[in-house]
Amino acid sequence: MVPALRKIPSVLTDLHATVTACQNVIFAEIPEKLRNLGKPVVIDPDGRILEPVSLMKANDTVMGAVRRATEADGTAAAELRKLTAEAQGFAQTADDQRRTWESMQTVPAAGAPPGDVKRWWDGLTDRQRETLLFLRTEQIGSLDGVPVEWRDRANRMQLPGEMERIREDIARMTEQQATRNTHGSMAGVPFIKQEEIEKLKQKLAGLEAVLSRLNKPVDPTAPQAHLLKISTDGAGKAIVAMGNPDTATNVxxxxxxxxxxxxxxxxxxxxxxxxxxxxxxYGQSPSTAVIAWTGYDAPQEIFPGGASKDSYADNARADLDRFQDGLRATHQGTPSHNTLIGHSYGSTVIGHAARDGSLAVDNMVFVGSPGVGVDHVRDLHLDGVPPDQMSQRVHATTALHDIIRTTPPGLHSAQPIWQHFGAHVFESNPGTNSVTGFSTEAHSEYWNKQNRSLENMGRIIAGQPTK
Known part of the structure; x- marks a missing residue:
């Protein structure tokens, strides 16, 4: 047996012992304290519970046990990743271990220029890369400038753990909610809103959708998907490429x-x-990769303090700019034809990024836009494109009945379909109508089959003229 594999049972044994001990603490504490809930309590003038004091201590004891179990799980997971890497033949010799250790100390920080990241990556041996994949999984998966297939592997490794963590959170909060409903505030657990549990269930459904798409068999309508980022923080973030941006002709x-x-x-x-x-x-693209970039904290509502504010776009612009630079840095062979498409507030995001920086793309497309932060295309910046040519590179469409047309003028500066803005405006189907002449349905119908907007977006992505 490989020496590293011999160490695995002891790691699992230690983990089992720690978790079992924590379970015993919890099982011994909870039933006894819940049996005492019927006893009288004394509350002081400040509202503090004086009796039974042991009930409050029980909560601290249980939470401490949960923390110890969680820490043990994390320690064991890290050790298992290390042993698995060793078992696969990585970092076996002292010299290999030294070089791998050095590479781990020089992993570029989050936000590093993608060109610098790519040069660092190119300087590593395959053994170093594989070891880093196991030991610096999250860092490798999120670094712009690391090739797509390596990022995909790193993020796929994280996905099951993220899903299990959400499941555990749902189970824990559901149990706390049931305990609270049964015993009230004396249960010593926080109040849990059903809305919080539902949001977690939606996150889990999203992670399951990502996993399903990653595992979907390749066919003409579904190229191999690659996972370039995954996070459950906030509303959650994911960057999923349909196709391989490092090899595709059009991205x-x-x-x-x-x-x-x-x-x-x-x-x-x-x-x-x-x-x-x-x-x-429609565009006869020989190979295409289209990336769903939910890589920012998007507004979750319009009013108040949601999509009516510029702050979400301002906070996203640097990450989006760097991501585009990363696509250029890792692309193989002849440079690809790159397009950036923003829908609704997403158009505001890409507009702010092109206003305040210079994006490494050939074309921009604004779909159903409330405004993009500037009043004219010449105020946007694409690498290598002079201002007088921007009107040929910036495209826009808004359905006739899209409710976004009712956005107050100037909320996010000019709407890009306005004539004075100077963009190339292409056709969409009118969309669903209503008694007011506008509808929310029309705002989401740009990707319906037979919609001229979908055909035209395909043509733009492929570098072909619209109809």
């Missing part, structure tokens, strides 16, 4: 708007798939 990044997060990642991946297919069917 597009799709930025969704208000409400974006893990709860809607299934919809965003589906739209990316449709645009990739449209590029092939």
């Amino acid at each position: 597009a990044t799709f930025v969704p708007g208000t409400g974006a997060g893990l709860n809607l990642i299934g919809t965003d991946m589906n739209r990316a798939d449709k645009m990739a297919e449209a590029a092939s069917v």
Whole structure:
């Protein structure tokens, strides 16, 4: 047996012993304290419970046991990753271990220039890369400038753990909610809103949708997907590429708007798939990758303090700019034709990024936009494109009945379909109508089959003229 594998049973034994001890603490503490809930309590003038004091201590004891079990789980997971790497033949010799240790100390920080990251990555041996994949999984998975296939492997390794953590949170909060409902505040557990549990369930559904798309068999309508980022913080973030941006001739990044997060990642991946297919069917693209980029904290509502504010776009612009630089840094062979597409508030995000920086893309597309932070295309910046040519590189469409047309003028500066803005405006179907002449349905119908907007987006992605 490989020496590293011999160490695995002891790691698991230690973990089992710690978790079992923590379980025993919890099982011994909870039933006894719940049996005492019927006893009288004394509350002082400040509202503090004086009796039974032991009930409050029980909560601290249980939480301490949970923390110890969680820490033990994390320690064991790290040790198992290390032993697995050794068992696969990585970092076996003292010299290999030294070089791997040195590479671990020089992993570029989050936000490092993608060109620098790529040069660092190119300087590593395959053994160092594989070891870093196991020992610095989260860092490797999120670094712009690391090739797509390596990021995909790193993030796939994290996905099951993220899903299990959410399941555990749902189970824990559901149990706390039931205990609180049965015994009231004397149960010593915090009040849990059903809304919080539902949000976790939506996150889990999003993670399951990502896993399903990653495992979907490849066919003409569904290229191999690659996971470039995953996070359950806030509303959740995910970056999923339909196809391989490092090898595709045409690459597009799709930025969704208000409400974006893990709860809607299934919809965003589906739209990316449709645009990739449209590029092939209508634009004769030889190979295409379309990326669903939910890589920012999107506003979850319009008012108050949601999509009406610029802050979400301002906070996302640097990450989006760096991501585009990363696509250029890792692409193999002839430079790809790159397009950046923003829908709704996502158009505001890409507009702010192009206003305040210079994006490494060939074209921009604004779909159903409330405004993009500037009043004219010449105030946007794309690498290597002079201001007088921007009107040929910036495209926009808004359905006739899209409710976004009612956005107050100037909320996010000019709407890009306005004539004075100077963009190339392409056609969409009118969309669902209503008694007011506008509808929310029309705001989401740009990717419906037979919608001229989908055909035209496919043509733009493939570098072909619109109809």
